[in-house]
Amino acid sequence: MNKHIWIVLVFIFAQADFLYAQQNQKANKQKIGLVLSGGGAKGLAHIGTLKVIDSLGIKIDYVAGTSMGAIVGSLYASGYTGKQLDSVFQTIDFDDIISDDIPRESKTYFERKDNERYGVTLPFKDFKVQVPNSLSKGQNIYNLLSRLLSHVKDVHEFSELPIPFFCVATDVETGEDIILDNGYLPRAVNASGALPSLFAPVEIENRLFIDGGVTDNYPVEKLRALGMDIIIGVDVQDGLKNRDQLNGAFDILTQINNYRTINAMKEKVSFTDIYIDPDIEDYTVISFDQGKAIIKEGEIAAFKKLDQLQKLIDGEGYHREKLPAVTTDSIYLAQVYINGNENYSRAYINGRFKIETPGNVAYTDIRDGINNLQATNNFSKINYEIINTPDGAILEIGVIETTVRNYLRLGVHYDELLRSAALVNLTRKNVLFDSDVVSADVILGDNVRYNFDYYIDKGKYWSIGFHSEFVQYEKQISASFLEQVTDIDIDVNSIDLDYNDWTQQLFLQTKIGNGFNLTIGAEYKSLRLFTETLGTNANTDQRTIFENSNYSSVYTSVLYDTYDNLFFPSSGWKIDGDLHIYLYNSSKVDNNFQEFSMAQVSVGHARSFGKWSLRGDVLFGLPIGNPGNSSFDFFLGGYGARRINNILPFYGYDFVSLSGNTVMGGLIELDYEIFKNNHIILSTNSVKIDDYLFEKSDWFSTDGFTGYAIGYGLETFLGPLELKYSFSPEQSKGEFYVNLGFQF
16 A cells, blocks of 8 residues: 555656646746848848748747838748748739839829829928928838738737737937837838838828838847847948949938947947848849848848857757638728828718718728729828727828928920920919819920819719810921811912810819710810911911911810820720810801711720730721811821821821821830830821721722831830831831920
């Protein structure tokens, strides 16, 4: 009996000792911290190192980061694996993320006109040009982080993330380095990466923050202070450059900042147990296009420390589970709250945001709504957060309104018809009402012109506007053009035509259905066509006037435009229909004038196949009634000039070479983007054009006109730069076209 008791007692003590040893081992387990430095595109090397850490089965207990290190670190801390981060970053177009580019589909008709007319926009206040505090607002980065971190939107204490996390930012007013370890994670990370001059400062709780790299680009001491036993550090900071490597102001500013960070690293390295410094001297902070190679360098650098890293493996190794795919692409929103607005009403913001609550809302719709607001340029920053409440999720949108109401805009253009032109525009917002705009263009050059616009932009609701413009050009053209618009017989082959058009329009515009813009309005147009080459006396300035008329009309137009790019579209549709009903002509006061209409519609579609894009367009136009010898007939030829009435481009023929009041034609283009923003384009177009074409019994079998073109196009901030050679089998010689800048 005593023997059995002793056996039981020994077993109990052995178990107790084992349990104590296990608890003691757990208590003594070393805490491993990971610190990731800032470094712009070089920070992609962090991903390569994380892939190695995951593959070895090392469990990280805390992550700290600055700038790009904060971006990568926050995603890793939220649950992404190294491999998942590699996949995510391979799909990101960093040119779009870094810039303030907003998808074309998010812009209204008026906003597209502004963005596709002016090359440079300068805000000014009190007659002083306001230099922007950054090249980018950073809104696209904020949108990206909000999407990638949506699965931890309810975590406000960063210590409660799958891996505890903090990042560092700099208070721009005091110069302090601040630890951000609570709040809305995407906003904190956005603040840590707000590189001065490149991204706008980020406001959090009435404090203004910029990039943490200004004060602490490698927060190893702060991480050690949290009780970490072992710290792995990945350093992707720039080294000092020699004079041959300093190629611009940005390089010099970066070099100045590097003096401090390099000196600080001499001490910081001593706080790091496993120091990993990828070989990335050949890359810059903006080498995002070489991301795959940079990530590989992070892997190589980690493997060089393999012996030290393997000592951190606990038992059989830690297996980091992949972040599960998001199971839903929508969320039920009970309400949308808007704060920060003063000059722009809640109704205006909701009208642009275009989300109805309560109801299920797709995350992509939230992103698109933010882009819609950003496209107005009325807000310097838009923050948003989804907050769960007992009554359902609430989307809280905080807007910071821009204080700028005045803009100076500039542009240049050249084509073979309107020739060289320089554009100066003054725009003022909120003149009489919220969301109204006054815009005036003065166009100087070979042909002096102007445009004036006033409109009240209501987004999807009815907008009201007034448009006035004067356009003129002088062009040597075939005399057959004048025979179309006048009864005068001209006994010459060509003349120098002066064409003047003064137009006034009052209109209403709204969206109908799925993106169709409907416009209805009234128009008054004064047309004057004359030449000085047919005077009876060569020593006089006597002019031969072909038309001097004032037309009054009502009109309606429908526009559906989902092209991703107006000039080089690779996807989307464009449907443009127009009906003008002409009611009066001052030159026909003898009752010979009869009311008539001109109707036309064009349908275009673009589709991409890798670097190739295929575009097609068809055009139909015809009169209703009897326009007589009308200046509103269709005149085809040339390329590059903005549209003036029904003067339309056509490859193979010079400007206004083909004419008739009825037209049916098509265009096919094959576009190869040899590298980003550079295009080689092959084009072919054909058309049948004549007076009352469809009333002729043999209209289908009548010969048409064809033309071909090959050209090069470059996308620039001033607009497209194009050089094209065009020819037609019906013509004895080809035509060269040069087009520079946005059309205006």
